[in-house]
Amino acid sequence: MSARLARYLPILDWGRGYGRHALTNDLIAAVIVTIMLIPQSLAYALLAGLPPQAGLYASIVPILLYAVFGTSRALAVGPVAVVSLLTASAVGQVAEQGTAGYAVAALTLALLSGGFLLLLGVLRLGFLANFLSHPVIAGFITASGVLIATSQFKHLLGVDAGGHTLIEMVRELATHLDDTSGLTLLIGAGATAFLFWVRKGLKPLLRRLGAGPLVADIATKAGPVAAVVVTTLAVFGFGLADQGVAIVGDVPQSLPPLTMPGLAPDLLRQLVLPAILISIIGFVESISVAQTLAAKKRQRIDPDQELIGLGAANLGAAFTGGYPVTGGFARSVVNFDAGAETPAAGAFTAIGLAIAALALTPLVYFLPKATLAATIIVAVLSLIDLSILKNTWRYSRSDFAAVAATITLTLALGVEIGVASGVILSIVLHLYKTSQPHxxxxxxxxxxxxxxxxxxxxxxxxxxxxxxxxxxxxxxxxxxxxxxxxxxxxxxxxxxxxxxxxxxxxxxxxxxxxxxxxxxxxxxxxxxxxxxxxxxxxxxxxxxxxxxxxxxxxxxxxxxxxxxxxxxxxxxxxxxxxxxx
Amino acid sequence: MSARLARYLPILDWGRGYGRHALTNDLIAAVIVTIMLIPQSLAYALLAGLPPQAGLYASIVPILLYAVFGTSRALAVGPVAVVSLLTASAVGQVAEQGTAGYAVAALTLALLSGGFLLLLGVLRLGFLANFLSHPVIAGFITASGVLIATSQFKHLLGVDAGGHTLIEMVRELATHLDDTSGLTLLIGAGATAFLFWVRKGLKPLLRRLGAGPLVADIATKAGPVAAVVVTTLAVFGFGLADQGVAIVGDVPQSLPPLTMPGLAPDLLRQLVLPAILISIIGFVESISVAQTLAAKKRQRIDPDQELIGLGAANLGAAFTGGYPVTGGFARSVVNFDAGAETPAAGAFTAIGLAIAALALTPLVYFLPKATLAATIIVAVLSLIDLSILKNTWRYSRSDFAAVAATITLTLALGVEIGVASGVILSIVLHLYKTSQPHxxxxxxxxxxxxxxxxxxxxxxxxxxxxxxxxxxxxxxxxxxxxxxxxxxxxxxxxxxxxxxxxxxxxxxxxxxxxxxxxxxxxxxxxxxxxxxxxxxxxxxxxxxxxxxxxxxxxxxxxxxxxxxxxxxxxxxxxxxxxxxx
Missing domain, CATH: 3.30.750.24 (STAS domain)
Known part of the structure; x- marks a missing residue:
């Protein structure tokens, strides 16, 4: 009975032997991850078309629920770039950005996604995620990176442009180019250049100047926070908000609120397919990260239990003002590298973010949106990897066809059609190969x-x-x-x-x-x-x-x-x- | 060059050595098939919701075109029950039965279907038909047989009922039960009983009475013609048409007319998926028959060339007042058994049907629709074979699941959803099995x-x-x-x-x-x-x-x-x- 319970509640397993050593390591990891997550959460909410606090809320209760139900010891759950983009695309089809209906639809999306993940987990249907082949995922992530980066240019320019496909976005940007706010562009381009330099040049420089590896590492990770602080102070000090620089503005000082997702049949029907897509893509991304980290310590991930953990996290997001979440690559690696030993590190991160939501939100009033856009652009450029095209071309033409189709269709027709075509094409090509056996x-x-x-x-x-x-x-x-x-x-x-x-x-x-x-x-x-x-x-x-x-x-x-x-x-x-x- | 041409024009192959012996055999076969096809063509047109002459037209030019491009020597192309049902279902969604738009949409369906088959043939993509597993086809044909037989009860009762799914049809019949025309029911039930008896009891009886096997066989095949003649005479003699017995009525005396399928973008978009479905189901049915018959004489069928032959036949139907056609099982077997040696037998059948369309159509003015319905019901009952459920259950549960889902969903939700679900389920089950290799x-x-x-x-x-x-x-x-x-x-x-x-x-x-x-x-x-x-x-x-x-x-x-x-x-x-x- 207890073993059976422990299967569904992995916390019973690691919680029993929790001691002072693990506590110290988990606390240190939590501090580092919290510092990294504050600007990131705000930025991803912006990408999803939601108010900034939604990003913070989506990182608090979901992390706690994953700590109870998930099997990975290092996975950090919360908003991630690709899922934020998928959210913007799905919710944008049923509600106008900035309206109350938009936020409610995002909650519904998280609810459906959580329900679907739980269902797959309980029915032990995790194998469905295998229908996404690696080339399709790689192509999709690369194309998403391009779409995300492009979608942020409007914030760098300070213009009001829309569009969901690459062509639409570029056309919209071109149309609104004349409205560019010079000051915004200055801040945005400056922050982008700074963050690039932090990523590529700061660490070697600090090491040359004699800093220890740990200090150099933390300084690098604090780059986005520094950009946020400096640009916020600049806007505040010089009164740039009155000169056309778009700022984050009022963010409520509050713990995550209790929220109710929309349940209208029409809304549910329109969001069910996007929710399935988001669930599967989020699950695949999450489990790859979790397995990579678990293997380093000879630990084991149970894919079906992971579905339950991620499902619970998404249900949590749906009822506490968030939007769809999953295990993120960057944050999990930082968590792992910072020494997190158990999911308790996640719980401490959640506490840190709750304090931020309660106490620090007035400080981001003057934070320019262009800085958040710069954070996103620099973060997602690491997603873009065209070498998959070259590698699959050399290895197998049918894998190449799947990548090329996924990238092209994602950019040209949007994320949903892109990934669905990739999946169908790779299955058809596989069946074709076995239809003519040797x-x-x-x-x-x-x-x-x-x-x-x-x-x-x-x-x-x-x-x-x-x-x-x-x-x-x-x-x-x-x-x-x-x-x-x-x-x-x-x-x-x-x-x-x-x-x-x-x-x-x-x-x-x-x-x-x-x-x-x-x-x-x-x-x-x-x-x-x-x-x-x-x-x-x-x-x-x-x-x-x-x-x-x-x-x-x-x-x-x-x-x-x-x-x-x-x-x-x-x-x-x-x-x-x-x-x- | 000539060999290459012969690949695309099989007529060059068999046409060269055509002699008196083959001519005699082909002519005899053509006479037998023509007698069988006249009532059948009228009946299937009724099933497709089209005027009766459409069934004749769909058997003339398509047969000639298949004789030029097809590779089977015995396949008889024309309207068949399942494709007629699919046509009624697809066209019924875009036009009202009985309107000019309905007939034009049926032409468009034949055009799209022919174009798709040609495309598959030229691109040598015949393997796509393999995605329909045998259990899915068997389940689909059985469920279609049930739907077709049920759809004809309204003609037996002489009531005006609609519906595309089993439940809808039964509900509609129940609603209109009070309108039943007693005389129509008498004719319909009598014809049905007679045709059943011809099928089961006539042949043994004739043999006992000393008739030769050939005579007994021809008498059995002439059963539907006898039912047509007797009931037509009864309606004519007793003036039953004035007493509520629905009759075929005016059928134009004409060779197949030149017709133009509808090409409105909306119409094409709505019919393209049904056309693909009809093409693939028709192709699978046709190629099974063709291969079975070819094997008996150690001949060979080229599946990609069959696609071209069937594609040409459907294009022919689209421009000469027909509707989608394919190689039919019953008619092809009759053709083969009657001794057809080359596709010329088909050409002679076409000539016979052209004469019928030109000269005999006034004779069917008083033909009761109930008789045609009886012909259909008795013909399709041979399609219904529930033993596939028992056989797959014993052999493999995943095959059973595919059959059961296909039958249930076809009956409950209609032909298109039924067969699509069956295909998807069998592919998913196969992928599931290989997802956990030994x-x-x-x-x-x-x-x-x-x-x-x-x-x-x-x-x-x-x-x-x-x-x-x-x-x-x-x-x-x-x-x-x-x-x-x-x-x-x-x-x-x-x-x-x-x-x-x-x-x-x-x-x-x-x-x-x-x-x-x-x-x-x-x-x-x-x-x-x-x-x-x-x-x-x-x-x-x-x-x-x-x-x-x-x-x-x-x-x-x-x-x-x-x-x-x-x-x-x-x-x-x-x-x-x-x-x-």
Whole structure:
């Protein structure tokens, strides 16, 4: 009972042995992550089209719930760039940005997403996430990075531009270029350049100046906070808000509020597909990070329990003023590197962010939106990785096709169509490949009992007997292929009396393939040709025995292909000696 | 050049050697098929919601075009029951039955269907039809048979009822039950009973009375014609049309007219998905029949050329007043049994039907619709075969699930949703099965170089070395499964130093699986465990060599698993001798 409970409540597992050492490490990690998360949470809320506090709220209760239900010890849950973009795209289709309906729809999206993740977890359907192939994910993340960065240019320029696809965004920006606010651009471009420099140049510089690695590291991570402080002070000191620099403005001082997602049937219907998409993409991203970090300490992640953890986190977000969340890559790595030992580090981070939401929000009144945009741009540029195109091109054209289609369609038609097309294309390409399995005609290697491909080896064959070795399980997608192949061979070879299917590599014969074999058997019988099987695997044979196929078979089932050869050609040991000459 | 032309124009192949013997056989077959097709064509047009002559027109030019482009020598192309039902369902969503718009939309459907089939044929994409598994087709045909028979009850009762799903139809019939025309019911029920008796009882009776088999056979096939003649005469003689018996009425005396399908963008958009569905279902039905008949004479069907033949036939239907057509089972078997030797038999049938359309249509003025409904009901009952449920249940639960879902959803939600759900479910179930491939931990069979499953054989293992044999190609759907499995095993076994993947059954490693292997390699390296491969197939190895994986591999690639065993355990020939004791 307790073991069963511990499966659904991993906190019972690590919570029992929690001691002073782990507490210290978790507290240090929490401080570092909190400092990093404050500007990031505000920025991602902006990306999702929500008021800045939504980003903070989405990081508090969800983190606590994940700490109770999740299996990863280092995963940091909260708003992430790609999910924020997906939220903006989905919610933007049902409500106007800035309205109360928009925020309520974002809660609904989190509710549906949480419900779907929980459902998958309880039904143990995590395998569905595997339908997203790596090339599709890589292509999607890269294209999303481009879309996110482009979407932030309006804040750098201080103009009011919209659009969901790359073309729409660029066109909108071009239209509004004349409205550019010079001061905003100065702040935005300055912050972007500064953050780039912090990322690339600060750490080496500090090390050259004699700073320890830890100090250099923390300084680098504090870069965004520094940009926030400096630009906020500048706006405040010089009164730039009155000169056209858009600022964050009033953010309520409050713990996460209790909120109610919208439940109108129409709204639910419109958001259910985006919610499924967000859930699966968030889950795939999250589990990759969690597994990478767990492996470093020989720990284990339970994918189905992760679904429950992320589901609970999203339900938490839905009822406390947040929006869809998942395990983020950057924040989790920082958490892990900072020494977090248990999910308690997440709980302390949540407390830190709650204090920020309660006490620090007045300080961001003068924070320019352009600074947040700069934070986002610099963060997402690391998502953009076009090398996947080159790598898949070299490795496999069908993987390349999946990446190229995903990137192109995501940029041109939007995130939902892009990723859906990628998934469908990769499944169709896979089915296509298995629809034409490798089938080798084999013959006897003289002097042995082995049978090999007649096109690669010097083997003995008999014109009365055709032996085909099928190198794939037989199922509906390739059943007709085998029918066609046998029919073609039979119509070409008049002397033929026996067809033998060598099934050593056939792991399964499904009902469609069974019916195809029955049809082949029937057709061959009518023209006086026998159909035989050899080397059928045990489980496949057990299944065939439940049917009439073996009784109706116009031929025999041979344990070994060599037995078939001896019986059907009348050649045998004698012949073998002469063949070996 | 000529060979290439002959590929696209099979008529050049059989037309060259056409002689008197084939001519006689083809003519006899054509007469028999024509007699059978006249009532059938009128009835299927009724089922499709079209005026009766559309059924005749759809059998004339399409047959001629298929004779030129098709590869089957016996296939008879024209309206069939399932495609007529699909047509009624698709066109009913865009136009009101009985209006001019309805007939034009049916032409558009034939145009789109023909275009899609041609496209598939030219691009050689016939494999797409394989995505329809046998259980899905069987379930769909059975459910369609139920829907078709039910849809005809309104004609038997002489009431005006609609509905596309089983529930809708039954509810509509119940509502209109009070309007039943007694005379219509008498004719309809009488014709149905008569046709049943002809099917089951006439042939044995005639044989007992001393008739030859050929005479008995022709008499059986002429049953529908007899029902048509008798009921038409009854309606005419007793003036039943004035007493509420619905009749076919005026049918124009004309050769197939030149018609123009509707090309409005809205119409095309609404019909494109149904057209794809009709094309694929029609193609699958047609090719099964064609292959069965071709095999009996050791002839061959080229599936891609069949697409072109059927595509041309549908384009012909679109421009000559027809609606979507395909190769029908019953008519093709009759054609074959009657001795048709070449597609010329089809051409002669077309001429027979053209004469009927030109000269005989006034004779069907008083033909009661109830008789046509009886013809349809008796014909489609042979489509209904619930044994597929029992057979798949015994053979494989996932095939059973696909059948059951297809039947249930087709009856409850309509033909399009039913078949689409069946296809999606069977693909998802297949992917699910391969997402959890069989992976066996293997050990050395003492005294040999063979490695076998540790759970089935008495084998030698070493706690420092874990050898996993993967019995499936590695691709995106199962890539994460292997990652999880290795991580679980590594987190359980502290002594472990080496993981060996035995790849003898791995026919492919796609890019996702490659990245998973890279991740596994990286994670194992960090905890000081080596990752090794053994028995990698040539083509798989060639591909791996184009990547960094082999350079980064924290271990070795062994040609034989036994080499890995000797190297990694330090045991070898000596050990083998002692193990064999």
């Amino acid at each position: 089938v080798a005609e084999v013959g006897l290697v003289p002097g042995t009992h082995h049978f090999r491909n007649i096109h690669r080896h010097d083997v003995t064959t008999d014109p009365r007997m055709l032996t085909l070795r099928v190198d794939e399980s037989l199922y509906f997608v390739n059943a007709r292929f085998l029918e066609d192949l046998i029919q073609r061979r039979v119509s070409e070879t008049r002397e033929l009396r026996h067809v033998v299917l060598m099934c050593s590599a056939v792991n399964e014969i499904d009902y469609s393939a069974l019916e195809s074999l029955e049809a082949v058997n029937q057709r061959l019988r009518e023209v006086g040709i026998g159909l035989h099987l050899s080397e059928v695997k045990g489980p496949v044979m057990d299944r065939l025995k439940t049917t009439h196929f073996l009784k109706d078979l116009n031929g025999e089932v041979f344990l070994a292909q060599y037995d078939a050869w001896c019986r059907l050609t009348g050649k045998g040991e004698d012949d073998r000696a002469s063949a070996a000459e | 992976v066996a931990e293997v050990g050395l069979v003492p005294g040999t170089h063979h490695f076998r499953n540790i759970h089935r054989h008495d084998v030698t293992t070493d706690p420092r070395m874990l050898t996993l044999r993967v019995d499936e190609s590695l691709y995106f759907v199962n890539a994460r499964f292997l990652e999880d499995l290795i991580q679980r095993r590594v987190s359980e076994t502290r002594e472990l130093r080496h993981v060996v993947l035995m790849c003898s059954a791995v026919n492919e490693i796609d890019y996702s699986a490659l990245e998973s292997l890279e991740a596994v390699n990286q994670r194992l390296r960090e905890v000081g465990i080596g990752l090794h491969l053994s028995e990698v197939k040539g083509p798989v190895m060639d591909r791996l060599k184009t990547t960094h994986f082999l350079k980064d591999l924290n271990g070795e690639v062994f040609l034989a698993q036994y080499d890995a065993w000797c190297r990694l355990t330090g045991k070898g020939e000596d050990d083998r001798a002692s193990a064999a004791e």
